[in-house]
Amino acid sequence: MAQASTLPELLALQARGRGDAPALQFGDQTIGYAELAARADRMAALLGNTWGVRPGERIAWLGLNHPQQLVLLFALARLGAVLLPLNIRLAVPEWQAVLADCGAARLLHDATFAVPAQALGAAGGLPVHPLETLDGAGGGPPPDRAAPDVPLLLVYTSGTSGRPKGALHTQANLLANMAMAAAVQQLTPPDRVLTVLPLFHVGGLCIQTLPALGAGATVLLQPRFAPDATFDAIERQRPTLTLQVPATMKALVDDPRWPAADLGSLRAVWAGSSLLPEPLVQAFHARGLPVCNVYGATETGPFSIALPPAQAVGHVGSCGWPAPGVEVRLAGLQQGVGEVWLRAPNVVQRYWPDQPATDGEGWFHTGDLARQAGDGSYTIVGRARDLIISGGENIHPAELEAPLAAHPDVLECAAFGLPDADWGEVVAMAVVLRPGAACTDAQLREHLAQRVARYKLPRRWLRLDALPKTALGKVQRAVLAARAGPQAG
Incomplete structure (x- = not known):
């Protein structure tokens, strides 16, 4: 992956080195690296010069996967502002709570979510902008306030242990995660990564999509997961990697197209989950596709522990070994099982607005229980509170x-x-x-x-x-x- 200290710097390096090489494919659109960088600059000028977006402001996004969401991330990185991707599966009161909690300054949306977005804006006195308005001109070069330690991504946890909290990822956190993920997955420019999981979650955004862009590969972006669209993309666009979760794996395996689907372009399927059902894993292995587990949390990048392809078949049920630069500790060991603590450069240091996310020594306490095998690999056995x-x-x-x-x-x-x-x-x-x-x-x-x-x-x-x-x-x-x-x- 290209060496850079901020996301705009990384994109500029790719634009100079990769130019017309495809960065994103979305429907019939192909966006090269130079065009992606130019779009990010134009959007940063619009947001900073015309809309007056200030450093640290939270800009919310409500919509399906779209190239403009990624352009927005790079534009806000240039301005030192923060992207708040909203989980499209939440109810209106839950969206309202998140927007109010972080004091979002604006809400951007696509056509699918125009009605709830307008309602949210009216209820909260929030300026609301449809996706198309992001194509406007900004008048002059955009401000450049990018810095490694500036927060860029605010993602709210799922709230299994209580009230959701917003994890603040800095540009340095995201870049560290991109480097780890690219190294373990051996991402290179010829790779074609199929993204079907939602970008509002760190799994869909940070396990493969951003690392692929950091490595100069091509992202084949789908608006949302659907079995037919996924099979079509695999057969026609020939991705080399994709990321799935148990629910989407099951939908693919249960689909009538599964037995005859041409999956030959894929060298591995990565899966973001603490625990993967063995029958699903074996179904993919039977098709000659190693399933590589990635373990992490919203607060940890989330690329923390990973199972590489070479070990996947022999370690079903394991989530593998720590990614480069990740320290793991099993705290409170009893009968070989302890709570997973993580310390790494991709781990967030605080929740919104300024609540510590780690202990005094920088360890993030995941709440997950695991055991370690003699070969150093880890297996998650459940949640401490469960x-x-x-x-x-x-x-x-x-x-x-x-x-x-x-x-x-x-x-x-x-x-x-x-x-x-x-x-x-x-x-x-x-x-x-x-x-x-x-x-x-x-x-x-x-x-x-x-x-x-x-x-x-x-x-x-x-x-x-x-x-x-x-x-x-x-x-x-x-x-x-x-x-x-x-x-x-």
Whole structure:
């Protein structure tokens, strides 16, 4: 990756060195590196000279994936301002809370979200601008206030542990993450990276998309994930890499096109998730595609621990080894399991507006529990707050969820604890069966009994049509416990 201390400097280097080479392909648009840099300069001039965007101001974006969102990021980097990408899956009150919390100065939107954007603007007294207004002229060269330690990206956490918090990524954080991700994925200019995950999340933006631009590769950008569009892009545009999550992996594997789809251009599929269901991983491996896990958090880049292609087949369930420059500590070790602490140059130092994100020594406490193998690789076993302690024994949800998810009738499942007077807690299991399946609780229990110790077996079962999840797809175990109640059976 080109060496630079700010994102505008990096883009300028790519524009000089790569010029007409394609940076982005979006529908029938192809944007070269020189044009991408020119667009960012024009947009910075418009925002800074005409709109009066000041250093540190938060500019919100509400929309599907679009090249202008990436141009906006580079333009705001030039101005020393901050991009606030809004999660399109949230409800209006949740958007309002985020905008109010950080005091956003303006809201930009695409046509798909024009109606809620206008409503948000009217309710909050916020200037609202459609996507097309970003093409205007700015009058004169833009101000240059880029600096490594200036915040550029404000991303709110999913709120599984309470009220969402805004993680502030500086330009230095983003560049460090780009360098790590590019090195581990061996990104080079000939690569073609297919981006189908949303850019409002650090996974879609920072695991492959920005690292690809930093490496001079081509980003094949899709507005949103859809199985047909993804298969079409793979077969016609011939990407070499793509990033998926369990939900999109499942949608691809379950699609009728999966068995005959031409996936030959891909050298690997990377997956952003703490835990990957083994059946999905094996389905990709059966097609000759190594699934490379990336572990991290909104606050950590998120490229922290990664499983390279060469080790993927032999380390199913593991998230691999620390990325270059990442320190890992397992704190509070018990029975070989401890909380993952991370310290690295891509880890944010504060939440909005000025709440520390790390401890006094710079360690970020993830709240995730992991064990380390003899070869140094790490495997995530669950969340610290999700740990079930029954009769003095520690039971990690992942120990039960992985084998139960392998049952042919189970679509998805989640283990959680319920208070119990005799045992402290007992294990409960929420299960969503596949359409048409009629497996009984006793049959599911017997399936688990052949694979885990008896003390770990669920005492209570909860049948659901779908698991309650946050907007980022994380299971809400507290909601499950509330639904199950003390008398659930």
